Amino acid sequence: MSNPESFIEEVTEEVRRERLFGLFRRYGWIAVVAVLLLVGGTAYNEWQKTRARNSAQALGDGIMAALDQPGTAARVAALDAVAVTGDAAALVALLAAGEQIDAGETEAGVARLRALADATDLPLLYRQLATLKLILAQGTTVAADERRAALEPLSAPGQPFRPLALEQLALIEAETGAADAALELLREVLNDAQASPGLRQRASQLIVALGGSLGDA
Numbered sequence: 001m002s003n004p005e006s007f008i009e010e011v012t013e014e015v016r017r018e019r020l021f022g023l024f025r026r027y028g029w030i031a032v033v034a035v036l037l038l039v040g041g042t043a044y045n046e047w048q049k050t051r052a053r054n055s056a057q058a059l060g061d062g063i064m065a066a067l068d069q070p071g072t073a074a075r076v077a078a079l080d081a082v083a084v085t086g087d088a089a090a091l092v093a094l095l096a097a098g099e100q101i102d103a104g105e106t107e108a109g110v111a112r113l114r115a116l117a118d119a120t121d122l123p124l125l126y127r128q129l130a131t132l133k134l135i136l137a138q139g140t141t142v143a144a145d146e147r148r149a150a151l152e153p154l155s156a157p158g159q160p161f162r163p164l165a166l167e168q169l170a171l172i173e174a175e176t177g178a179a180d181a182a183l184e185l186l187r188e189v190l191n192d193a194q195a196s197p198g199l200r201q202r203a204s205q206l207i208v209a210l211g212g213s214l215g216d217a
Contacts, residue, residue, distance in 0.1 A: 072103035090126040101137050110137050128154050128161050144172050163195040183212040
């Protein structure tokens with residue numbers, strides 16, 4: 001290569017280098033900011049995950065410690081003292097209501113469950129669970145039509161507690177002498193993919209007890 005050509009190539013390379021440095025000086029801060037945002041975002045996400053994990057662990061520890069207390073009154077008081085808000089507060093209230101009902105304090109437990117079932121600010125899942133527990137706690141002290149009206153929305157296809165609601169509706173039909181309607185509902189339980197093995201077993205036993213055939217399920 002001749003000297004003029006070499007000189008031209010060197011000048012061209014130098015111009016390219018100067019342009020590159022110029023672009024970096026002008027726009028390099030954007031890359032720096034992008035890197036900082038990426039690193040900062042990753043660190044923030046990890047901090048959020050750690051915080052959520054620690055919060056969940058603290059809640060679980062608090063609930064377990066409350067349930068380990070001797071005596072219903074002590075357990076309910078300890079559950080009420082658990083520092084929690086939002087949906088988790090509904091879960092703790094459900095546990096407290098269950099403790100009260102199991103100890104024979106039905107009126108107090110039912111009052112808690114009714115408050116949860118009527119709390120429109122809670123997710124539907126918690127309200128439906130409270131309604132189901134309320135029906136179970138009150139039993140036959142509430143008229144069959146009233147229990148049926150409360151359970152029917154829970155038994156609609158796609159609802160999270162549909163199999164359990166169907167079982168309770170079947171029991172109401174059996175209670176009121178409508179054996180055929182009860183058998184139809186129990187067969188729906190057996191055919192529901194959401195039904196647990198224990199629930200399927202109970203439904204099978206009820207079908208037999210009502211004079212039905214499992215071969216028709």
